[in-house]
Amino acid sequence: MIDFVNPERKVFKAFAEMKSESPIHMLNLIRLNETATYDDGALVTGQEAYAAYGRRSGPIFQRVGGRIVWSGKFDLTLIGPQDEAWDIAFIAEYPNSDAFIEMVKDEEYQLAVKHRNAAVKTSRLIRISPNEIGNIFG
Helix, strand or coil: CCCCCCCCHHHHHHHHHCCCCCCEEEEEEEEECCEEECCCCCEEEHHHHHHHHHHHHHHHHHHCCCEEEEEECCCCCCCCCCCCCCCEEEEEEECCHHHHHHHHHCHHHHHHHHHHHHHEEEEEEEEECCCCCCCCCC
16 A cells, blocks of 8 residues: 655645635545654654644644544445555644645644654545535435
8 A cells, every 4th residue: 555644746736726715624534653753763652643743733723723623433444445444534624725725834833744744654635625514415
């Protein structure tokens, strides 16, 4: 399996060019490393490293207007690759696309990313434009 931890430059550029003044949702699916290794050789669990990322990045996320609109515990993949299991699943909402970009360019956020990089084995980060909620599919 290819590990996906950070966006490629060309994909981030495409994201930045998709301007939106409406809220955007970011579906986060994360599989953690059992052991997180830092550049300085420090070892902690992936869960501990991701918690450190949350503590450091949380205030910046909130400052740009971000909030968690859904969080859940992975149980089973009914349709899809059976080797994809997730330790963390949530949807983050940003007031617009510029808020997300402001967050990731923030100097304090960039310092927090070392914890995410140590923690995450692979992930999916999927941008979604929210629709009206209803009672039917499609």
